[in-house]
Amino acid sequence: MKLLTYDQTRCNYCGACQIVCSLSKKDRIDPGQARIRIQTAGDGIPLRAAVCQHCEEPVCVTACMRGIIEKDPETGVVRRHFEDCFRCAACHVMCPIGAAVLDEELKAFVTCDLCGGDPVCVKVCPTGALGYADVQESSEAIRTRYARMALGQPGVPVVPGTVLRHTPVTLTKAEESAQWKKISETIGAELGKKVSPAQLKKWSRRIREEETGKEDKV
Amino acid sequence: MTERVDLLIIGSGAAGTSAAFAARRADPGLSVLIIGKENRTEYSAPALPDYLSGELELDKVMVRTKEDYDREGIRLHLNDTVARIDPKKRVVKTESGKSFRYENLILATGSLPIQLRRMKGTDLPGNFVMKTVGDIDAMIAYGGKNAVVVGSGAIGLEGSMALKARGYKKVTMVEALDWLSPKSLDKAMSDELTANLNAFGIEVLAGEAVEGVIGETKVEGVVTSRRTIPCDIILWGIGMRPDVELAKTTGIELGELGAVRVDDRMRTNVPHIYACGDCIESVDKLSGKPAVHLFWEPAQRGGTVAGLNCAGLDKAWGGSVAVFLTHKGGLSIVGFGKTEAELDPLKGLVLEERKGKVYRRLHFEDGLLCGVQMINTLDDVDLLFDVITKNALERDRKCRLVKKPEHLDEMTITDVIYWLRKERRAVIL
Numbered sequence: 001m002k003l004l005t006y007d008q009t010r011c012n013y014c015g016a017c018q019i020v021c022s023l024s025k026k027d028r029i030d031p032g033q034a035r036i037r038i039q040t041a042g043d044g045i046p047l048r049a050a051v052c053q054h055c056e057e058p059v060c061v062t063a064c065m066r067g068i069i070e071k072d073p074e075t076g077v078v079r080r081h082f083e084d085c086f087r088c089a090a091c092h093v094m095c096p097i098g099a100a101v102l103d104e105e106l107k108a109f110v111t112c113d114l115c116g117g118d119p120v121c122v123k124v125c126p127t128g129a130l131g132y133a134d135v136q137e138s139s140e141a142i143r144t145r146y147a148r149m150a151l152g153q154p155g156v157p158v159v160p161g162t163v164l165r166h167t168p169v170t171l172t173k174a175e176e177s178a179q180w181k182k183i184s185e186t187i188g189a190e191l192g193k194k195v196s197p198a199q200l201k202k203w204s205r206r207i208r209e210e211e212t213g214k215e216d217k218v
Numbered sequence: 219m220t221e222r223v224d225l226l227i228i229g230s231g232a233a234g235t236s237a238a239f240a241a242r243r244a245d246p247g248l249s250v251l252i253i254g255k256e257n258r259t260e261y262s263a264p265a266l267p268d269y270l271s272g273e274l275e276l277d278k279v280m281v282r283t284k285e286d287y288d289r290e291g292i293r294l295h296l297n298d299t300v301a302r303i304d305p306k307k308r309v310v311k312t313e314s315g316k317s318f319r320y321e322n323l324i325l326a327t328g329s330l331p332i333q334l335r336r337m338k339g340t341d342l343p344g345n346f347v348m349k350t351v352g353d354i355d356a357m358i359a360y361g362g363k364n365a366v367v368v369g370s371g372a373i374g375l376e377g378s379m380a381l382k383a384r385g386y387k388k389v390t391m392v393e394a395l396d397w398l399s400p401k402s403l404d405k406a407m408s409d410e411l412t413a414n415l416n417a418f419g420i421e422v423l424a425g426e427a428v429e430g431v432i433g434e435t436k437v438e439g440v441v442t443s444r445r446t447i448p449c450d451i452i453l454w455g456i457g458m459r460p461d462v463e464l465a466k467t468t469g470i471e472l473g474e475l476g477a478v479r480v481d482d483r484m485r486t487n488v489p490h491i492y493a494c495g496d497c498i499e500s501v502d503k504l505s506g507k508p509a510v511h512l513f514w515e516p517a518q519r520g521g522t523v524a525g526l527n528c529a530g531l532d533k534a535w536g537g538s539v540a541v542f543l544t545h546k547g548g549l550s551i552v553g554f555g556k557t558e559a560e561l562d563p564l565k566g567l568v569l570e571e572r573k574g575k576v577y578r579r580l581h582f583e584d585g586l587l588c589g590v591q592m593i594n595t596l597d598d599v600d601l602l603f604d605v606i607t608k609n610a611l612e613r614d615r616k617c618r619l620v621k622k623p624e625h626l627d628e629m630t631i632t633d634v635i636y637w638l639r640k641e642r643r644a645v646i647l
Binding site for chain 1: 232236243260262264265268273274278281282514515518519522541543545546550552596598599600601603604632636637639640
């Protein structure tokens with residue numbers, strides 16, 4: 001099956017995926033309510049994307065105390081009849097990747113539904129860190145890439161003790177403006193919503209600040 | 219006349235039903251029949267407090283309708299109990315006189331609430347338990363103004379909140395042990411929980427044993443070791459025990475904790491008989507020791523494992539984890555792993571943090587996370603749960619994948635979460 005794939009070494013932690021996810025699912029920008037969230041260790045270096053992996057044997061399906069989560073035997077997608085969720089939070093606690101988000105309006109725990117096979121977050125990702133690809137192939141491709149990096153691919157230094165190195169792409173001001181302009185256009189085309197590049201940039205900064213300043217927030 | 223069934227399941231709860239669905243999906247050729255005590259299809263016992271409080275209607279408590287079983291080709295034989303099992307002839311006889319010959323049998327008889335039948339007054343009207351939809355209906359019909367809830371586990375906790383939400387004027391929780399849910403929570407966490415319950419208007423009395431029930435024709439009060447509490451109803455939440463009557467009379471071996479002993483494929487010692495759900499003795503994934511885990515997730519997953527094995531697949535069980543979790547009515551509390559009392563006195567370390575209404579505790583042994591308790595937040599609990607289960611695997615391998623941080627005792631809980639996020643990345647690769 002095809003899944004959202006995430007290459008942390010390519011991620012620039014711009015937060016566009018979270019912005020567009022909340023915009024698409026909730027009709028407003030609220031990155032905390034997005035069904036995909038990029039996590040760091042408080043240092044701004046992206047570690048992983050907390051997003052539903054549509055597991056082979058999903059723990060949420062057996063954890064759900066209302067029996068409203070199911071894995072589609074044909075497509076492999078893990079679906080929820082969230083209108084019957086009574087928020088016991090078992091899926092949230094037991095999910096190994098932290099994919100379940102408590103949606104404030106739906107009053108239910110929800111997860112990524114792959115936008116029905118056309119995920120919009122992949123379309124806005126400016127660095128290609130997010131992909132929508134066959135799970136076997138992409139897992140192989142990402143592992144190969146990681147392994148090459150670990151072995152010291154030309155131009156990528158080996159750091160003892162770490163397997164992976166995040167290689168942030170530094171953008172010039174002009175490149176960054178172009179990036180947000182493009183994302184703004186994609187949002188317009190895909191969701192029919194108007195969000196200016198300046199607004200996007202502001203939200204991106206806010207996502208970073210919240211994640212790195214979490215100490216005070218709790 | 220004896221009817222032939224490929225897979226016969228005794229018990230229509232979470233375990234029995236998941237077993238049926240798993241088996242039929244794996245092998246649509248199997249004839250599957252479920253015998254259920256209650257005249258109801260599968261419903262969510264953990265949702266019963268919400269039904270009691272009035273938050274959920276009955277149809278929202280039901281997990282599956284008759285149509286769901288029909289669609290999967292699973293037959294139901296409800297409102298009947300099994301009288302005996304003949305394991306040699308592989309025949310099950312019910313009280314109503316029906317008999318079935320099975321190829322494979324799954325025992326999913328579940329658990330029963332512990333009741334103090336010998337204590338005077340516990341048979342009077344006004345005594346209630348919370349196990350079935352019928353129990354809740356009876357409680358709602360009975361009414362009353364003041365309630366005493368005995369016990370502080372999931373039922374005591376959620377039951378008292380539900381009764382308060384239902385409109386009971388005075389709700390008093392009585393716990394015989396020194397603090398609330400001592401199996402899952404430390405004293406400090408229990409104090410925090412008590413303060414939260416008080417804020418909801420629930421009085422909490424810990425360290426007081428119930429010594430009697432007063433009343434002539436109906437419940438009029440509860441006598442504890444320290445006082446008499448006038449009340450109209452008593453909700454008994456002092457624990458559940460595996461229902462192993464049928465297993466005993468059939469000669470099925472029980473484990474050291476008194477529940478049905480099964481292997482990693484959910485097989486009992488009797489050929490062609492499997493067991494799953496609340497009636498089995500599981501293996502605690504975190505401690506590696508035998509345990510009775512009366513929780514939804516092990517029941518549902520255990521049922522799936524039993525069903526798949528009966529359908530000819532080879533599926534391992536792997537044990538279960540006890541998770542103390544309540545997330546309702548403005549209160550969330552979660553606890554799993556070792557409590558402070560269970561920590562190794564030499565290698566143990568406790569980190570705690572209080573910020574506003576949020577209070578969190580992390581327990582470590584030799585630098586490995588082994589216990590988590592938190593109230594009024596569920597942030598990053600998924601990470602901690604994942605790490606704790608992986609740490610248990612590490613114990614089995616007897617090797618360390620993750621380096622112990624140098625100054626763990628000086629770290630804040632946020633530091634720990636960041637450290638675990640980084641370390642887990644290394645483990646995944």
